[in-house]
Amino acid sequence: MKFDLTPPKGTKDIASDQAKKLWKIIETCKQVFESFGFEPLFTPAFEKFEILSAKGGLGEAVKEEIYYFKDKAGRELGLRFDLTMPLARFVSANPQIPKPFKRYAIAPVWRYDNPQRLRYREFWQADIDIVGSSSILADVECLACVCEVLNKLEIKNFKIRVNNRVLIENLLKPYAGNKIKQVFRIIDKLDKIGEECVKKELEEIDINSEKIMEIITMDISEINQKGKEEIEKLFELASFYGIEKFLKIDLSLVRGLDYYTSLVYEIYIEKENLSFGGGGRYDNLIEILSSRKIPATGISLGITRLMEILSNDFFKKQRKLKFLVTVLENSMLKYYIEICKAIRDQGFICEFDVMERNLRKQLDYANSKAFDFVIFFGKKEKEKNVIKLRNMQTGEEKEIPFQDIRCLSKYIS
Amino acid sequence: MKFDLTPPKGTKDIASDQAKKLWKIIETCKQVFESFGFEPLFTPAFEKFEILSAKGGLGEAVKEEIYYFKDKAGRELGLRFDLTMPLARFVSANPQIPKPFKRYAIAPVWRYDNPQRLRYREFWQADIDIVGSSSILADVECLACVCEVLNKLEIKNFKIRVNNRVLIENLLKPYAGNKIKQVFRIIDKLDKIGEECVKKELEEIDINSEKIMEIITMDISEINQKGKEEIEKLFELASFYGIEKFLKIDLSLVRGLDYYTSLVYEIYIEKENLSFGGGGRYDNLIEILSSRKIPATGISLGITRLMEILSNDFFKKQRKLKFLVTVLENSMLKYYIEICKAIRDQGFICEFDVMERNLRKQLDYANSKAFDFVIFFGKKEKEKNVIKLRNMQTGEEKEIPFQDIRCLSKYIS
Known part of the structure; x- marks a missing residue:
């Protein structure tokens, strides 16, 4: 047609x-x-x-x-x-x-x-x-x-x-x-x-x-x-x-x-x-x-x-920070959703991958849409009770205590 | 027509x-x-x-x-x-x-x-x-x-x-x-x-x-x-x-x-x-x-x-406080405009009378439009360097130092 x-x-x-x-x-x-x-x-x-x-x-x-x-x-x-x-x-x-x-x-x-x-x-x-x-x-x-x-x-x-x-x-x-x-x-x-x-x-x-x-x-x-x-x-x-x-x-x-x-x-x-x-x-x-x-x-x-x-x-000065929570393990969706909610509650923009695709494609998406930060939370992080935060501008990565997703500001100055 | x-x-x-x-x-x-x-x-x-x-x-x-x-x-x-x-x-x-x-x-x-x-x-x-x-x-x-x-x-x-x-x-x-x-x-x-x-x-x-x-x-x-x-x-x-x-x-x-x-x-x-x-x-x-x-x-x-x-x-819980600055003396417009600006800068709604009408009619307007506070600043107040703030709900009036129009919050708890 x-x-x-x-x-x-x-x-x-x-x-x-x-x-x-x-x-x-x-x-x-x-x-x-x-x-x-x-x-x-x-x-x-x-x-x-x-x-x-x-x-x-x-x-x-x-x-x-x-x-x-x-x-x-x-x-x-x-x-x-x-x-x-x-x-x-x-x-x-x-x-x-x-x-x-x-x-x-x-x-x-x-x-x-x-x-x-x-x-x-x-x-x-x-x-x-x-x-x-x-x-x-x-x-x-x-x-x-x-x-x-x-x-x-x-x-x-x-x-x-x-x-x-x-x-x-x-x-x-x-x-x-x-x-x-x-x-x-x-x-x-x-x-x-x-x-x-x-x-x-x-x-x-x-x-x-x-x-x-x-x-x-x-x-x-x-x-x-x-x-x-x-x-x-x-x-x-x-x-x-x-x-x-x-x-x-x-x-x-x-x-x-x-x-x-x-x-x-x-x-x-x-x-x-x-x-x-x-x-x-x-x-x-x-x-x-x-x-x-x-x-x-x-x-x-x-x-x-x-x-x-x-x-x-x-316009750029005014915009809100954007976070992407990557989906590393389908069995851990519950945590990704919890992390998203905590980040949104702080006034930031937060997405997680709703496409069920591999990490590489998720990171391509993060780049194409100019996300400021990407968050990783896999089995290793879960054991250590931390999340990994990557600054997409500088490439710098930080591990931060899981409970601190509720006060991200102090890690992203 | x-x-x-x-x-x-x-x-x-x-x-x-x-x-x-x-x-x-x-x-x-x-x-x-x-x-x-x-x-x-x-x-x-x-x-x-x-x-x-x-x-x-x-x-x-x-x-x-x-x-x-x-x-x-x-x-x-x-x-x-x-x-x-x-x-x-x-x-x-x-x-x-x-x-x-x-x-x-x-x-x-x-x-x-x-x-x-x-x-x-x-x-x-x-x-x-x-x-x-x-x-x-x-x-x-x-x-x-x-x-x-x-x-x-x-x-x-x-x-x-x-x-x-x-x-x-x-x-x-x-x-x-x-x-x-x-x-x-x-x-x-x-x-x-x-x-x-x-x-x-x-x-x-x-x-x-x-x-x-x-x-x-x-x-x-x-x-x-x-x-x-x-x-x-x-x-x-x-x-x-x-x-x-x-x-x-x-x-x-x-x-x-x-x-x-x-x-x-x-x-x-x-x-x-x-x-x-x-x-x-x-x-x-x-x-x-x-x-x-x-x-x-x-x-x-x-x-x-x-x-x-x-x-x-x-809806009421969400609404912003509304102030009316009355015009008592036409020669003092400059001050009324200054007061309005200071109040607006604090995130409140503020109007002053643009109708050139008498005080009684200004107060009728304040009532009909449910203003929370009315401000008076006449010759007497100017001499004392204060403004008079009337709470329209309680009728209570306060004199506050002129320079404190920039921090009204502490007077309107």
């Missing part, structure tokens, strides 16, 4: 070290998010299509960008394209939740995008959002929380671009008029298509491209406009957290989605100009679903991308 | 304490699975339809039981209905992986089932599988690992039904003949529809129902048949792990899917007869996809159900 065994187009299997990195990121996000008082929320992988199409006024057009399908009763559904829309639905459906509602979600999302390097149709996001507060304190709390995650993961050289939709709208209005949303969508492509192409696209809709480029590269100190004071307040509060060093004003940052209402952010690696997250304030989104006006702000980390960025050094 | 804000039919949002329980289960599974040497694998939420339909020989009929859709290029896809099929595809596509390949996966799966109590169309599974070993050692390792998870979660009264497909097939063949698979599917419904209905269904296909019922309720000690010795070996090895007390032979256990080849298990809560997991050996599944015969065995825990079973007491 012949099958095409590759995963569906635009998706991938995440295995071995990459999978462990992704888990490490998930765990770190969870731990830091919770320490800031964010609480978990799980929503279904798919939503009613009417909910998905309500966002950003895209309507039916969103169908082209998502996985759309019907269930067997003909209900229109779609895989979620982000974690913000499900949050907005949940908050709208549960108006009684105490505010601020600080929720986190770590989960995959799906977009019907053109697959390319580091751009997949299925990817993981880690989101935090604060619903119910219109204070910049909420914005900064989200930024500080994300910086803490990145610091814990020892991500170096990251920066967060900051802009204010109100400010840039005020600056561009005289030149963009009622084409402001179109202009935003074009500027948003600056990183992807470059300055020349952006200029060309602006000219195609009869916008003075020189003027636009001039404005979005202005130094903010020359500006005196509504929205600037929010950025200044943001920087002041950020300095209390010690995170102002990561922030960088960038008037060219508008972000694609229409629903941002004031401060917007984009997180990126400076050296490679690789974006891996972003967010901002969206004070009108929940109103679209529930006709209740509830302010909200949040940030999303693209953790599939973060997985590619995470250094191997950091 | 009016929207139906409920999640799609058969799915649900998992929020607040339920969401925290689910995370606790996920974390515990992950930690125990890894200690046994299982490694993570993430596969996409959807698979090519041809892969999904290859399993269990269901073919096109599986379309009725899953979420089936096409992408925009007309490719046939389906949301995964379990985590075993994606594993089989991965192993088939990556024949070079060292064996045994011990992988875990913790993720949602989707079935187009009739929603009812504790039966959803989206639910989470936590799977472990050992690929490449035909030894019963691999089966027992999986069972022991699952028992360790359930012990860590303090799940009481669980049992694991054990049977052997080979044994029950040998026993039933004389009476079921070539209708054996039909008979299996009917017996599999025993828990759901009861003995009378099972008998009726058996008679409808001209099977001696009395005889079948007699066999599947036999005591195994009276039997001398092929397959029995595997069960006996399983119990012997289980006793080395100390888990034989959880196992219970049940000749009526056949499990719905055709692809199990020998030992099969079902995990359930004895008192309520509520099943929340199962598995078994499937030595032929990978061959269907890759024409390579690779033995495999595994167990799946239904962790959405486990979430409903998890006791509140256990």
Whole structure:
């Protein structure tokens, strides 16, 4: 029988070290998010299509960008394209939740995008959002929380671009008029298509491209406009957290989605100009679903991308020691199982051979899977009441008293 | 604007304490699975339809039981209905992986089932599988690992039904003949529809129902048949792990899917007869996809159900202490942020008010969200260089030196 065994187009299997990195990121996000008082929320992988199409006024057009399908009763559904829309639905459906509602979600999302390097149709996001507060304190709390995650993961050289939709709208209005949303969508492509192409696209809709480029590269100190004071307040509060060093004003940052209402952010690696997250304030989104006006702000980390960025050094430092207990005598399985249990109880990883194979093959396996230590316990060792511990890095062997398998740490410094 | 804000039919949002329980289960599974040497694998939420339909020989009929859709290029896809099929595809596509390949996966799966109590169309599974070993050692390792998870979660009264497909097939063949698979599917419904209905269904296909019922309720000690010795070996090895007390032979256990080849298990809560997991050996599944015969065995825990079973007491014992730093003076934000950071660094959960509201409302929030401690730091406290700590359970208040926010433990015994 012949099958095409590759995963569906635009998706991938995440295995071995990459999978462990992704888990490490998930765990770190969870731990830091919770320490800031964010609480978990799980929503279904798919939503009613009417909910998905309500966002950003895209309507039916969103169908082209998502996985759309019907269930067997003909209900229109779609895989979620982000974690913000499900949050907005949940908050709208549960108006009684105490505010601020600080929720986190770590989960995959799906977009019907053109697959390319580091751009997949299925990817993981880690989101935090604060619903119910219109204070910049909420914005900064989200930024500080994300910086803490990145610091814990020892991500170096990251920066967060900051802009204010109100400010840039005020600056561009005289030149963009009622084409402001179109202009935003074009500027948003600056990183992807470059300055020349952006200029060309602006000219195609009869916008003075020189003027636009001039404005979005202005130094903010020359500006005196509504929205600037929010950025200044943001920087002041950020300095209390010690995170102002990561922030960088960038008037060219508008972000694609229409629903941002004031401060917007984009997180990126400076050296490679690789974006891996972003967010901002969206004070009108929940109103679209529930006709209740509830302010909200949040940030999303693209953790599939973060997985590619995470250094191997950091990852290796974090990993747990791995022990293999060899099976030398089938009649002594009872002891091997006892030894495994004792080692696992100390927080280490421990396997024993479940293949009933000879010692040589067991040691091949230990090498192929990078075990740190191998343990031997045969008839001779049993008589002497010791186990033999081999360090697979150095080759050094030690005999240690059998009862000391419960305190291995002192032998493996 | 009016929207139906409920999640799609058969799915649900998992929020607040339920969401925290689910995370606790996920974390515990992950930690125990890894200690046994299982490694993570993430596969996409959807698979090519041809892969999904290859399993269990269901073919096109599986379309009725899953979420089936096409992408925009007309490719046939389906949301995964379990985590075993994606594993089989991965192993088939990556024949070079060292064996045994011990992988875990913790993720949602989707079935187009009739929603009812504790039966959803989206639910989470936590799977472990050992690929490449035909030894019963691999089966027992999986069972022991699952028992360790359930012990860590303090799940009481669980049992694991054990049977052997080979044994029950040998026993039933004389009476079921070539209708054996039909008979299996009917017996599999025993828990759901009861003995009378099972008998009726058996008679409808001209099977001696009395005889079948007699066999599947036999005591195994009276039997001398092929397959029995595997069960006996399983119990012997289980006793080395100390888990034989959880196992219970049940000749009526056949499990719905055709692809199990020998030992099969079902995990359930004895008192309520509520099943929340199962598995078994499937030595032929990978061959269907890759024409390579690779033995495999595994167990799946239904962790959405486990979430409903998890006791509140256990959960409360596990939770971290929550602190609220009240905002008394806007000019002192810097200190509040410093206090929060110090408390978070000690592993506690800490929030401060990001709503710019008065003290009364801050305390209402602390009550509604069950904070354990509230911290006050106003002008008076600043002068005295202390913070005031209120225990929200007892109402007791303490003044503690400002610098001692870095070692709160000694004040909150």
